[in-house]
Amino acid sequence: MRWLALVFPDWPMQALFRNPSHTRPLAVAHRQRVCALDATALAQGVRPGQGVADALAIAPDLLVRPKSSEAERSALREAAGCTLRYTPRVVLEDDGLLLDIAGSTRLFGGLDALLRHLRSDLAAAGFRALSACAPTPRAARWLARATPGQCVADDDHALAEALAALPLRAMEADASLLALLADSGLRTVGEVMKLPRDALARRDAAGLRRLLDQALGQRPDPRPYFETPPQIDSRLELPIPRHDIDVLLFAANRLFNACCTQLAAVHAGIESCRLELEHEHHPPTVLTLTLGTPSRDARRMALLTREHLARLALPEAVGALRLKAAHWIELAGRSEDLFGPLAPSPARRQEAGRLLIEHLRARLGPDRVYALSACADHRPERSQQQVEPGPGTSAAAQGGRRPLWLLPEPRLLQTIRNQPWRTGPLQLVSGPERIESGWWDTDGEASPGDALRDYFVALGTDHARLWIYREHLPPHRWYLHGLFA
């Protein structure tokens, strides 16, 4: 038992839509013939192989999409990426995957546990697969196609017995050849195995014998392994274009889950990704998701997407979603905290803080969430700046006592009888503190950066303590610059 075969039923449809949840029957057609369909369509009487016109006559609200080989290839690569966590040896087939799990079955706690994990990973990405295990890749695939769920032990006799019971159609051979055998009265693989070799060769069926030998492990069957491309570009179509956030999020989640499982397999994370919402008549709406720290947390992506979607006005319903992520960043392994979430480590708190910031930014706008830091300038309005929240050095604080509230722009105060006035005369309590700086910030003729001021702490009639200044140069106007709150 070395090979696990996964076969995706109705692959042309899964590749396009990933098992959508909806009520309208759905089918995929190739050359005007139905080649894959969902349960709803099947229940209404649509059958694979039917002409599209016949199918539409039977089920008038049937949605028919053309088969797309490109979508199938890309979806298969994505599904393969999801399984890379379980083994590095993954082989791509037309409508399924072959996984060499000899080395990892024990690691995941046995075949059943491995299958359970694998299925839930695939389901999160929207894939549904049938599986079977066998000592050779070809046998595993045949079993998965004909009798899914079977697991054949590593024993030649058992393998031959299991294969012998399979119907002829399990063999992936030329359809005309199989028809020929069927016409000769052969029904199972076992009956073909019993035929003498030269009898098969005489019927131009030597290839069939080769397949059988490979399935039985009597002939080498080398296969190229799948290699992950260092970027993600996956697309998912919606059967019906939709506006509602929940539907879009549900679909996006599948892409995120697949993306994150692939990242997990290569121990990488991403800092940002693009989610494109495709419309029929408009250029796609692009959401840029910034994660703050390199991460492969699908929940975090979903959270940010929800905020973006809540803010956006979509020009039109969305027909398909596409997730693009390049620039993978290697993520170092992380130790779990001994006390778990009760006492998160500083690193984890930092990360959760970053997440909070990105979350707030996603809804409120990137420039509306910030921290402040002091900088080396004597002018109060330039002594601090907006910075990225987080650890970092802050220049030493400047000057004397400063108020807790600074006005973004100094506010001109009335002057009555040579006294600054704000709902009443202001009484100067302490000062002046002369601030004379910024002559170097000349901007043309005037020098707007120049500050020549005498600062005072003043007391208003309402007992408020204010930070005011008088211009050093005429006309000696008074300004309110801060509040000792």
Place this chain on the structure above:
Amino acid sequence: MSPTVPNGIPTGHAALDDALPGQGWPVGEMTELLTDCSGHGELSLLMPLLAGAETEGSWRVWVAPPHLPGVSALAAAGVRSRHLIVVRADTAGERVWAMRQALRSGVCSVVVGWLDRVDNALLRRLQLAVREAAIPLILFRPLPQAQHASPAALRLQLSARAAGVLRIDILKRRGAPANQPLYLQGAGFDAPPAMAPTRCAAPPALVLIA
């Protein structure tokens, strides 16, 4: 006072601590500070809370402050401004949303917000979020809001009595109602000295004039 009230975080002002049911700012509860004017030391009241409990990677969040926080004054009070996330939000809905996110993130040690008139339903949502977060949530609200009911466990009205003296009327608290206003005054009140990074540091010099 009441044995069922959990311990709060010391406010740094002994007289105020004594008047509060949990001997400090209530944890896991909303506190409303109702005031109409600025410049009386109403923000300084919070500085020991913002400076204390400085643990690595713990954040303070200010949602919609009315002016720019002064970094020098914050530094003088021992508050690390780089770990203070300032959030600008316009509508009450956005402000409440931002506060709830901060409360739910589990990485903030205190959330301070400025709210005007707001739906009671939104306030109750905040109340639920702060219960789960188990940190103090301080809301600055305009004085007329004192006439409206609020789910806040503690409501203090702040006003100026004289220069540098802050008058605190306890409008609502757990346990027996308070009928005497408190007056806080101190040399270092505008900018209390930086406190050691422990919760139970000695409070700054304080004079109680009753």
